[in-house]
Amino acid sequence: xxxxxxAALAAAAIALPGVAGAADTVxxxxxxxxxxxxxxxxxxxxxxxxxxxxEINAAGGILGKQxxxxxxxxxxxxxxxxxxxxxxxxxxxxxxxxxxxxxSTRVNMALTKxxxxxxxVGSEAASITQQGHPTIFRxxxxxxxxxxxxxxxxxxxxxxxxxxxxxTNDEWGKGGRNTAKELMAKAGIEVxxxxxxxxxxxxFSAEVLKVKNAKADAIFAYCLEEESARFLNELRKQGYDxxxxxxxxxxxxxVIDLSGANANGAKGHVGLTASAPVPALVEFGRKFKExxxxxxxxxxxxxxxxxxxxxxxxxxxxxxxxxxxxETLRGATITTKDEPGVLLDIRxxxxxxxxxxxxxxxxxxxxxxxxxxxxxxxx
Amino acid sequence: xxxxxxxxxxxIATGTIYALPAIGFVLLWQTTGTINFAQGExxxxxxxxxxxFIIFGDMPLWVSFLLTLAISAMLLGSVxxxxxxxxxxxxxxxxxxxxxxxxxxxxxxxxxxxxxxxxQAFPMPVPYIVIRMGEVTVTTHHLFSFGxxxxxxxxxxxxxSRTRTGRSMQAVAQNPDTAAILGINVQRMISLAFxxxxxxxxVAAVLVTPIYLAKWDNGIAIGLTAFIAAIIGGFNQVRGAxxxxxxxxxxxxxxxxxxxxxxxxxxxxxxxxxxxxxxxxGLLGRPEERTV
Amino acid sequence: xxxxxxxxxxxxxLIFVPTQLKPxxxxxxxxxxxxxxxxxxxxxxxxxxxQISLAQAGFMGIGAYTSAILMTxxxxxxxxxxxxxxxxxxxxxxxxxxxxxxxxxxxLAFVTLGFNILVYLVFRNxxxxxxxxxxxxxxxxxxxxxxxxxxxxxxxxxxxxxFVVMFSLxxxxxxxxxxxxxxxxxxxxxxxxxxxxxxxxxxxLAFATGSTFAGLAGAFYASLLEFIDPYPFSFExxxxxxxxxxxxxxxxxxGPMIGAxxxxxxxxxxxxxxxxxxxxxxxxxxxxxxxxxxxxxxxxERLTMFMRHKxxxxxxxxxxxxxx
Numbered sequence: 001x002x003x004x005x006x007a008a009l010a011a012a013a014i015a016l017p018g019v020a021g022a023a024d025t026v027x028x029x030x031x032x033x034x035x036x037x038x039x040x041x042x043x044x045x046x047x048x049x050x051x052x053x054x055e056i057n058a059a060g061g062i063l064g065k066q067x068x069x070x071x072x073x074x075x076x077x078x079x080x081x082x083x084x085x086x087x088x089x090x091x092x093x094x095x096x097x098x099x100x101x102x103x104s105t106r107v108n109m110a111l112t113k114x115x116x117x118x119x120x121v122g123s124e125a126a127s128i129t130q131q132g133h134p135t136i137f138r139x140x141x142x143x144x145x146x147x148x149x150x151x152x153x154x155x156x157x158x159x160x161x162x163x164x165x166x167x168t169n170d171e172w173g174k175g176g177r178n179t180a181k182e183l184m185a186k187a188g189i190e191v192x193x194x195x196x197x198x199x200x201x202x203x204f205s206a207e208v209l210k211v212k213n214a215k216a217d218a219i220f221a222y223c224l225e226e227e228s229a230r231f232l233n234e235l236r237k238q239g240y241d242x243x244x245x246x247x248x249x250x251x252x253x254x255v256i257d258l259s260g261a262n263a264n265g266a267k268g269h270v271g272l273t274a275s276a277p278v279p280a281l282v283e284f285g286r287k288f289k290e291x292x293x294x295x296x297x298x299x300x301x302x303x304x305x306x307x308x309x310x311x312x313x314x315x316x317x318x319x320x321x322x323x324x325x326x327e328t329l330r331g332a333t334i335t336t337k338d339e340p341g342v343l344l345d346i347r348x349x350x351x352x353x354x355x356x357x358x359x360x361x362x363x364x365x366x367x368x369x370x371x372x373x374x375x376x377x378x379x
Numbered sequence: 380x381x382x383x384x385x386x387x388x389x390x391i392a393t394g395t396i397y398a399l400p401a402i403g404f405v406l407l408w409q410t411t412g413t414i415n416f417a418q419g420e421x422x423x424x425x426x427x428x429x430x431x432f433i434i435f436g437d438m439p440l441w442v443s444f445l446l447t448l449a450i451s452a453m454l455l456g457s458v459x460x461x462x463x464x465x466x467x468x469x470x471x472x473x474x475x476x477x478x479x480x481x482x483x484x485x486x487x488x489x490x491x492x493x494x495x496x497x498x499q500a501f502p503m504p505v506p507y508i509v510i511r512m513g514e515v516t517v518t519t520h521h522l523f524s525f526g527x528x529x530x531x532x533x534x535x536x537x538x539x540s541r542t543r544t545g546r547s548m549q550a551v552a553q554n555p556d557t558a559a560i561l562g563i564n565v566q567r568m569i570s571l572a573f574x575x576x577x578x579x580x581x582v583a584a585v586l587v588t589p590i591y592l593a594k595w596d597n598g599i600a601i602g603l604t605a606f607i608a609a610i611i612g613g614f615n616q617v618r619g620a621x622x623x624x625x626x627x628x629x630x631x632x633x634x635x636x637x638x639x640x641x642x643x644x645x646x647x648x649x650x651x652x653x654x655x656x657x658x659x660x661g662l663l664g665r666p667e668e669r670t671v
Numbered sequence: 672x673x674x675x676x677x678x679x680x681x682x683x684x685l686i687f688v689p690t691q692l693k694p695x696x697x698x699x700x701x702x703x704x705x706x707x708x709x710x711x712x713x714x715x716x717x718x719x720x721x722q723i724s725l726a727q728a729g730f731m732g733i734g735a736y737t738s739a740i741l742m743t744x745x746x747x748x749x750x751x752x753x754x755x756x757x758x759x760x761x762x763x764x765x766x767x768x769x770x771x772x773x774x775x776x777x778x779l780a781f782v783t784l785g786f787n788i789l790v791y792l793v794f795r796n797x798x799x800x801x802x803x804x805x806x807x808x809x810x811x812x813x814x815x816x817x818x819x820x821x822x823x824x825x826x827x828x829x830x831x832x833x834f835v836v837m838f839s840l841x842x843x844x845x846x847x848x849x850x851x852x853x854x855x856x857x858x859x860x861x862x863x864x865x866x867x868x869x870x871x872x873x874x875x876l877a878f879a880t881g882s883t884f885a886g887l888a889g890a891f892y893a894s895l896l897e898f899i900d901p902y903p904f905s906f907e908x909x910x911x912x913x914x915x916x917x918x919x920x921x922x923x924x925x926g927p928m929i930g931a932x933x934x935x936x937x938x939x940x941x942x943x944x945x946x947x948x949x950x951x952x953x954x955x956x957x958x959x960x961x962x963x964x965x966x967x968x969x970x971x972e973r974l975t976m977f978m979r980h981k982x983x984x985x986x987x988x989x990x991x992x993x994x995x
Contacts, residue, residue, distance in 0.1 A: 414777055
């Protein structure tokens with residue numbers, strides 16, 4: 001099945017480095033979760049990145065140079081990611097893409113800072129752009145950008161005065177919960193329950209009970225996908241049908257596949273989705289599916305956009321200047337007219353964070369439906 | 380009050396699921412001295428194989444279950460015994476433990492590389508209906524799992540104490556040399572223990588996986604709770620495993636709700652350590668004796 | 672004689688090869704050297720005192736977090752944190768070991784397993800102390816007599832020096848009357864008891880020494896990564912350390928180093944098999960356990976015995992020929 005294709009590609013990939021360092025190529029390192037917990041999302045990112053690289057190379061590359069991309073597996077482990085980044089940096093890449101896991105990024109970003117190499121990550125933890133790293137960027141919302149929109153939606157549309165929170169107790173989940181709590185406090189929303197859950201947790205009856213008992217106006221769920229599925233199953237089993245809102249991980253295709261009808265009615269704030277009423281995104285979703293046989297998730301879109309951002313930034317500079325890269329991008333806007341590959345108009349702020357319109361999605365009959373479009377914060 | 384009841388019921392349901400792999404674990408340890416660190420993977424692999432039959436072979440669950448049962452009996456029963464345990468048992472317990480740890484790695488990687496990397500949904504063995512009794516909900520799956528687990532334990536208990544073969548197995552557990560002298564075919568009893576374990580883990584797979592979802596790294600959590608349940612419940616009583624499992628499930632739920640969800644995993648562990656230190660033969664076990 | 676040549680060669684490799692490596696390679700070898708110390712500690716516990724500990728990663732974490740917290744929170748100097756790291760690991764080793772040693776081997780494994788998981792939970796949940804799941808950042812590198820070790824090579828030599836010190840310590844322990852008491856214990860506990868060896872005190876000491884090795888190594892590990900989070904100290908890593916010790920050859924001084932190399936360095940060299948490396952490694956360990964449970968060192972010993980045997984039989988045959 002697919003394994004043979006991947007094996008063939010892998011064999012080709014192993015053979016290719018023999019041609020390393022040719023003068024008419026530009027080296028990009030793809031530091032990503034290819035095994036471990038993050039393997040699925042890392043794979044989506046990588047497939048999309050490869051798709052973008054192929055498209056760009058077929059059209060002549062960046063400023064005439066072909067992109068040579070090398071994968072480095074972080075194994076979804078921060079320590080390993082740091083080691084692999086070191087390995088990648090030893091090879092002197094122009095830009096580093098990834099990783100996605102915030103825990104890994106926070107560890108290894110010090111290395112790219114020291115080396116002055118631009119890094120475009122798929123991580124969402126707010127702190128990543130708050131460390132003063134001069135060359136780090138995202139192509140998706142950090143928690144600091146996404147959460148305000150979500151909280152705003154909770155306050156203004158759902159009109160929730162009290163919220164019950166449940167999150168996965170790992171670096172990502174706790175980070176999101178911390179940011180959410182802070183923002184809700186500022187918005188005058190009272191957090192009446194604050195429930196942690198474990199990665200790979202199976203029995204959510206205690207957590208659901210706690211959340212239900214709080215009798216909040218809405219439940220805000222920030223769990224990983226498998227856990228979200230189990231949480232939804234238990235939540236519906238215990239008969240809850242009030243407002244339920246989360247982020248991508250609550251209403252992703254994977255969660256819908258795993259929890260079936262129990263996902264219906266859940267709402268989520270999504271930065272990037274192939275189901276948005278945006279032709280470029282839909283087209284991307286189609287191309288991805290054709291290439292890999294799978295539906296993309298937001299991580300695929302993040303990776304794809306990242307490559308095109310590199311292309312556009314380099315073209316604006318007219319050279320492969322690592323030092324000027326950040327300067328060129330920070331505060332810049334890239335519209336789809338400048339570069340259709342970015343799929344949505346994107347604006348970078350001074351810290352490398354992204355501001356862009358995003359979507360409020362509801363699961364209706366087992367499918368994601370965009371309920372409203374939330375404008376960029378800067379508008 | 381209703382909450383406590385709900386926690387209790389859910390805990391018992393989850394607990395019986397924890398208990399099934401524990402039963403096989405105890406059986407193997409007592410009869411053959413094998414501490415199978417791959418027991419969790421022994422539950423994971425049949426679930427992956429069953430799912431493969433269902434998805435790629437387009438078969439109904441019960442057919443794929445029977446096929447997988449046969450495969451388990453062969454792989455996890457006979458092959459495991461002959462290829463892994465037998466060559467090593469003469470070297471002592473530690474090499475065998477290491478070998479089963481390595482085996483668990485092998486099984487995980489095989490499932491990951493050759494089957495699926497991501498979690499997959501697994502069908503329910505019985506139609507899923509939520510039954511509401513006032514403030515408390517229970518599902519048909521809970522009831523079914525509980526029923527099957529109890530039935531298995533009763534069956535196994537009856538087999539071990541009322542049939543000749545079963546008592547021969549107990550004799551082997553107590554003292555293999557004496558058993559041999561008494562004319563019991565020790566090797567056959569040992570093989571039987573492995574086969575029974577293979578059957579138990581396959582049944583466990585059908586019951587556990589709809590909730591756990593089929594994923595290659597399930598075995599770690601399943602195995603860990605199996606060990607805890609087995610030791611807490613009592614190492615020389617098969618029914619101890621059920622008690623152990625239920626205790627773990629209920630304790631986790633209650634501590635998550637009333638004390639701290641962050642430390643929900645800690646309380647069964649504390650109980651484990653307490654049991655090992657003060658009552659190493661487990662809550663239902665009997666001291667000194669080695670029986671099943 | 673052969674032994675000294677080998678030692679010299681190995682020492683030369685360890686000192687000179689890293690100068691030719693890129694930072695990633697130096698990092699890998701520093702990591703290996705630190706893991707060797709952890710494995711050596713576990714080896715003392717298992718190989719010499721015959722006690723199965725599944726908490727080695729947890730103890731490593733205790734040392735790592737102690738050092739990291741003292742350095743980042745209280746501004747302490749790395750060298751001053753070492754006694755604290757060692758002390759705490761030793762103390763906890765004694766506390767965990769004391770009741771646990773009343774029970775049989777297999778049960779000890781589960782008690783230590785439980786302890787490791789509990790310790791991990793504390794690391795992960797207590798944000799105010801350990802940074803929780805976020806971990807602790809910007810852990811400084813120590814300076815040695817005024818020289819900073821921020822350079823990867825410099826820090827590597829520091830780790831190497833640490834390793835040599837711990838190795839010598841382990842060597843001394845094994846050769847000392849203490850160590851011989853351990854060996855007696857392992858071979859035959861009942862006889863050891865009858866000879867007046869206080870089993871409990873010795874096994875407790877072995878256990879706590881093993882945990883201290885891990886704790887100290889943990890402090891170096893924190894500085895190597897310049898960051899720690901709870902995950903490297905979970906019980907799965909304890910299983911990994913166990914595998915290292917046994918596959919390398921427990922009860923030998925060199926075994927743990929080989930075992931650590933198998934787990935850490937081999938995957939790099941077998942890059943072509945990257946995805947399948949773990950499977951190959953698992954099969955290798957299983958085959959090893961079936962045919963040579965004394966590990967890789969055991970294979971080496973068998974080989975040398977075999978060679979010696981061949982030489983002897985050849986010499987005997989030659990002598991016979993001559994006398995005819």
